[in-house]
Amino acid sequence: MKQSDLKLDGNAIAGVLGEIFAVEMTVAEGTCAGCGNVAPMGAVDVYVNAPGIVVRCSACTQVLMTIVRGRDRTWLDLSGVRRLELRS
Ligand SMILES: [Zn+2]
Numbered sequence: 001m002k003q004s005d006l007k008l009d010g011n012a013i014a015g016v017l018g019e020i021f022a023v024e025m026t027v028a029e030g031t032c033a034g035c036g037n038v039a040p041m042g043a044v045d046v047y048v049n050a051p052g053i054v055v056r057c058s059a060c061t062q063v064l065m066t067i068v069r070g071r072d073r074t075w076l077d078l079s080g081v082r083r084l085e086l087r088s
Contacts, residue, residue: 023086033082034062041084055080 026042037059044064047054052068057080064080078084 029085030081031083032057035060
């Protein structure tokens with residue numbers, strides 16, 4: 001079997017992604033990429049007076065995520081979150 005036979009495109013994980021992001025995200029525990037603090041997403045600091053929504057780590061103030069909503073789309077940047085732990 002060739003390596004290319006094992007590779008699928010992103011459509012192969014559509015169901016898994018739908019299941020993952022359908023859970024209550026405020027109880028998910030996020031790990032800050034800056035300081036390593038682990039906290040429920042419901043305990044982060046949120047600023048809504050920016051052009052989008054800015055979510056910061058309550059321990060070190062690093063930006064964890066930004067959310068910008070357009071008319072027909074949403075831009076989600078999670079680069080400040082090292083890991084999300086979701087419970088089913
Ligand atoms: Zn932090």
